[in-house]
Amino acid sequence: MKRLNSPDAIESATVPEQAAHWWIVLHEESCTREDREAFAAWVRRSPERVEAYLRVTMMMGTLQSKHRKWPDTPPDELIRAARASSAEIIPLGRSQPMARAPGPSASVGARRFTYASVAAICCVLVVAWLLWTPQRFQTEIGEQRSVLLGDGSLITLNTASEIEVKLTDGRRLIRLVRGEALFEVAHDSQRPFDVDTGKAVVRAVGTRFNIDRRADRTTVSVVQGKVQVMTEQPGKPQPSGHEAVAVDAPATEFLVEAQRLVVTEAGMSEPEHIADIAPVTAWTQRQLVFENRSLAEVAEEFNRYNRQHILIESPRLRTQSVTGVFQANDSASFLAFIANIPGVRVTTSAAGHHVVSLPEGGEGPKVLR
Structure with a gap:
């Protein structure tokens, strides 16, 4: 399969080649809403194109992917949209025309209507699925990347992170996986x-x-502007008949610049x-800034990168406080810092991990700087 590089090349290609081209375009991370709308215009032109694209999709295993979800559009809405579609009346497949059996003309009309309905419904399903399927972006351990959305918003991903993006005419929905x-x-x-985090939804306009x-x-930390955080809070028991039941109550908090909350x-x-907003975004410069953080938290942070x-x-060492600035990808300097603590021993396990121990009797300083 290959991507066709010009409109002329697309126009002169066979339908299966065009279908392969569109599969590549739609599965690239750079795919835009305009690309999806152009595909929708292409696939609506005939059921043959629907079938060709479905064949490519099934071949690539896309329909079996656990990450792909069909839209929640009710079937009756899809059928109404299909009947209103301008799709040409062309039977699916390339089989030879069937011999016309004797009978009233109404039977022929019914067959043609069935072909058109099935083809149009398939077309609507494919288009709706592609337009509703979110784009996914992710980073590996130690990797960072920026994603510019079609609306001009910029999302910068930290190490080992993943998002799903779905932009529609009425809403911009991001899922932080x-x-x-x-x-x-x-x-x-x-x-x-x-932004849906699983435990809460964070809403912002600009x-x-x-x-x-x-x-x-x-x-959730606000660097500039204002956001609304919405979540379900465990409710107080409410009487219902002879027994009390717990009712979940929606909760909302507004955060302004230099505020944060934890869910x-x-x-x-x-x-x-x-007090100081700079450490919140220091990770974009690959810096880790700690102010009286426990050694266990600091180690956890380094382990992300x-x-x-x-x-x-x-256990005593895990609770000791650390204050300092380190490079996220330079764990060696942090280990050298720890190794200088009196009584602390740093060894390497068979798996390559760094084991920090404090033998019995070793006190260690209360604050590491």
């Missing part, structure tokens, strides 16, 4: 910009904010003022 991202949102009052999603918590299974924390992890074995 894992990791951390900095969002610089282009102003558009007609299209809300929502602002700059950071979201860090971990297994047990999600931290956990228990709900949202109160907004907290950020490096495949060889730092393992703090001593």
